[in-house]
Amino acid sequence: MHQDWTTQNIVVTGAASGLGRAICVRFIQLGARVNGLDVSESPLLEMQSSLGQNFSPLACNIADRDQVSANFAQLATVDVLVNSAGITGQTNLKSQETDPADVERVFQVNFFGSYLTSKAVLPGMIARRYGRVLHIASVAGKEGNAGMLAYSASKAAVIGMTKVQGKEVAGTGVTVNALAPAVIQTPMVEAMPPEQVKYMTTKIPMGRCGSLDELVAMVEFIVSPACSFTTGFTFDLTGGRATY
């Protein structure tokens, strides 16, 4: 189905790298207006010079309430929010070896960040009777990856939030869904201990990582007007690892 994206105002968090960056590039190609938000500002400015005037950088730490309020208050309308910002924190550690400060930091970004940004956009979407919120969760939140307590538990919290928000907005024209990818080669994965990456990739029945093209194609569908009868759901992108 052909979709006119030129009317759509899209916010992507975690825009400066990996999945978020690929999502921004795709929506710019489709003609949408994209606000790329990230705590890391200089890559956003480089993206602006290559992607053109439909791309607007937003320097913001999503774990900081005041920064999220200030940045979202200056946006006119938001049709689509994709929450891709996330961190792994320390990995390859048993739960009893974790540092509580690190666990807290991961929750602040992965859960609270997605909570704060979605809380900021939902009232406007509901008032206009249209919107798409997509939280990028992880298969770790469904299955639990040994060695990744903070990451897995924070992504499970995101999946729980998606179920709640998805039901709360049902019938308003707004949908809230999540996406649970397995491993997709990005700077986040490159920064992890090789043993931890091996643990995750050997669990994929297709025997390979997902590609950014596969990720972007699924995101494009989930946040399109055509995806209108699914809310509160966590879409799978795991090469067969999670079949539910």
Ligand SMILES: NC(=O)c1ccc[n+]([C@@H]2O[C@H](COP(=O)([O-])OP(=O)(O)OC[C@H]3O[C@@H](n4cnc5c(N)ncnc54)[C@H](O)[C@@H]3O)[C@@H](O)[C@H]2O)c1
């Ligand atoms: N790459 C994978 O295999 C994979 C698999 C499953 C889920 N995910 C999820 O997808 C999302 C994107 O991952 P990625 O691989 O692209 O990672 P990445 O590290 O390449 O990019 C993440 C981006 O988020 C930004 N960010 C981090 N903390 C932030 C904060 N407090 N405020 C604003 N921006 C912040 C970083 O600066 C970075 O640009 C994450 O939520 C991740 O958990 C990734």
